[in-house]
Amino acid sequence: MRVAVVGVGMTRVGRLVGKSIRDLAAEAGLKAVEEVGWEPPEAIVVGNMLSSLSEQENLGALLADYLGYRGVPAFKVEAACGSGGAAIAVGYSLVRAGLRRVLVIGVEKLTEAPTPVTTRRLAWASDADYELVHGPSFAGLNALLMRHYMSKYGVSREEMGSWAVLMHENGYRNPYAHIRKRVDLQTVINSPVIADPIRLFDACPISDGAAAVYLAAEGEARRLSDTPVWVEAVANATDAVDILSRKYLDRLEAAIRSAREAYKLAGIKPKDVDVAEVHDAYSITGVLGVEAMGFAEIGRAAKLVHEGRFAPGDKPTINPSGGLKSRGHPVGATGVYQVAEVVMQLRGDFPGVRVDAEVGAAQNVGGVGSNVTTTILRR
Amino acid sequence: MRVAVVGVGMTRVGRLVGKSIRDLAAEAGLKAVEEVGWEPPEAIVVGNMLSSLSEQENLGALLADYLGYRGVPAFKVEAACGSGGAAIAVGYSLVRAGLRRVLVIGVEKLTEAPTPVTTRRLAWASDADYELVHGPSFAGLNALLMRHYMSKYGVSREEMGSWAVLMHENGYRNPYAHIRKRVDLQTVINSPVIADPIRLFDACPISDGAAAVYLAAEGEARRLSDTPVWVEAVANATDAVDILSRKYLDRLEAAIRSAREAYKLAGIKPKDVDVAEVHDAYSITGVLGVEAMGFAEIGRAAKLVHEGRFAPGDKPTINPSGGLKSRGHPVGATGVYQVAEVVMQLRGDFPGVRVDAEVGAAQNVGGVGSNVTTTILRR
């Protein structure tokens, strides 16, 4: 049973004070349904981590009704910052299990609370009993990996900083991006320290946003769309939530496992990927993500970016959206943004940096690499 | 593709101060895996609503690793008080989509915070913008339905009170139940008013607990178990989260829709059900639940209970577990408890009130009837 993406939608990412969580979800979700001529979905899967900030659980039923699909099966899927990817994995399985049309909406409203509250809640993605209790922010946890990685592989501050420069160069052209400005390397490496060695420009912003993908079974897909994009594989994998019991602090095992499984299911190799959206919550996450996808050896990705690799024109082009760094990171929506962006690249209608692509990949990472979904798409 | 339940596990329900959310989930989950000779699952689905009270999201990865299955796909499914049922719907779809073995764990740790905090968070199952903002507790929302129902159908306080009497009579014999004591009708109808007309004994307690069901594809099921219980149908349906935009306040449309769909998929009628676990968060919820399942006409269920129907020996026997009223209501775990309990009835090894049953049903309700999953099981 082949499954296709036949519609996508997204809101601009940003600090969207005037929009509630349901407004955001409706804007993205209805755009995706509009793309299939308003054909109603048979089920709705919502990817979200922190609707607790809006005091609103039960998002599945809330959104089904609010969008105009009262009654259809609907629920929320949560896997920390990997909630969007996990929601796509669930939506994909629902179609494989027999449904014809499933709408997946990723949505997050993070700017509803003061920053120390939001950052504490983001740290709910870590181990509450053995990590959070000591006080690390989510940036702090990633900083622990970044220091270790830079030290172990002799990666310089400049090499790590090149990640942000590339992301902003791409995101500058993305009308949906949260932070649309170019930055130079000096700005990155001299920006304020958030959690040493992570500086402001190593970190994604705190964003609101929603994205949607409309999935359909093969026959339905051809009926609903002239440009279906085929889902070749969706592979979810997990790791310890705590970083402590992992064998290695210089790689994300779940991302490696998820990518391998996805490549196997799709019958392709890393070199076959034309365009990829990887999960760069921090520079270090992006670098480890690129290595997990098999686009660089462990310890090499930052150096390659610094040398100019992965920019538009290269194969693969990485994060033409600007990535989490520039497009932004509305946590539970991010994994859905990534898939929607890759779909637009394959259809040829992404409104920013465009990549001529046949095969695309999206990698969504929850926690510090504890829940990862890799999706492979083909035109 | 037939799917079976081949293992179940549960913790005692209660105010389990010494046990954290991961302890509870492990106790139930590993019991279910032990029942299949420690055969590892290929994926883990966690049903949970308020792990926010434990400051722990990312439960999928956390539990996969904690239980000993690091790496397997895992995520959390949330649908308010219907999270457990929704998790079973997702687990069932994963098997129908091709996985052979999926562990579903429902877990909730509600006693981690003071009661006014917990009750506010439970009200996150309502509409934050149009209901919660005015201050109704979850009991208050159900009280609105209860008053309307009693008034419209001329149901007496004594008739509504009979629900709790029957539940405690059953739950008294259930070693897993939260409140194991018999009560008489006078005690129920004279108990303190929580949210008029809901009194203490109309309401479920605030509980901790976890339950698990191990799902397997047909071939695998026969290999792993001598007593597989077949999942004939799992049907999820939604309604408006707010009660305001519903046509009727005297019925739960999502429960009706979910039950109808489940009966259709299973090819049975309400009269074929030998045993059912229905979702009696409050007396009124139980009564509306029984009517939605087609076991009584609208307006009749409380009267029938008062006349002695649905007790052990009747067909269907309802809530031999004691229901949410007596067994307790660890919110995101409840839907999994119900399925596990029905499975034990069909296998003949439930350690409380036992029903000689061929066909069983479980009805899990989220919000005030906004997200409902009905599961039909057969020996």
Place this chain on the structure above:
Amino acid sequence: MTSVQRLWRRSREYLSLKAFRCRRCGEVIYPPKRACPYCGSRDLVEITLPRKGRIITYTVINVPIEGFSKPTIIAVAELGGAKVMAQVVEGAEHLVEDAEVEVVLGKVGRTVEGLEYYMPAFRVVSGKDLKEGDTD
């Protein structure tokens, strides 16, 4: 807890009792949705609900949630074809099913910042032991 941001975002629609009417089936839609839940149409027109109506059901909550006080009295009233939820802040002693109510502004709860906030609320104007016109 309710944030000031949330109240601010919806203040206009709260205060004006904003709802929709479906142009296809004519039903009143409240709370607002993006499509008619009754016929599926997306052709909706914004309306303002009347400020008088009748109680459908109510509850007196003795175990209030965080941010609210005891008792919290909540009613659902029918206002021009819509069911609207609000606190009863005046005339609660006359509260009964089918009582007539009008919408006033009432201090209902506290925000996460600890500030008291106002919302549309109900005043009972005709009900138990009250004839219409007894008050004011």
Place this chain on the structure above:
Amino acid sequence: MTSVQRLWRRSREYLSLKAFRCRRCGEVIYPPKRACPYCGSRDLVEITLPRKGRIITYTVINVPIEGFSKPTIIAVAELGGAKVMAQVVEGAEHLVEDAEVEVVLGKVGRTVEGLEYYMPAFRVVSGKDLKEGDTD
């Protein structure tokens, strides 16, 4: 925020630095799990980690989360084959990779009730500009 209940529940294991050793593969398992993440065995024996070890990595957090103060200094140290996370509460000026640390009890944050609480924390005893034995 961290509840007193949560701290109380794990107080013994926090204070004793409880871990497991796998009887099959010999690996140290920390934080505690129900099975060995490395070989899958459920045959585990409880052990107590040593209170001295070496820093693997650390961070100085300038944007602390709710309940903690600026800067929050967090380190991961290797203690007897386990990687343990804790705050650095003494000798932070000597903090460097591979610095020697010992576990002390430190005031680290505030609970939801606003109470300060203590946890195992690190004191740097040998590191930047410090030779082993310089302190105490």
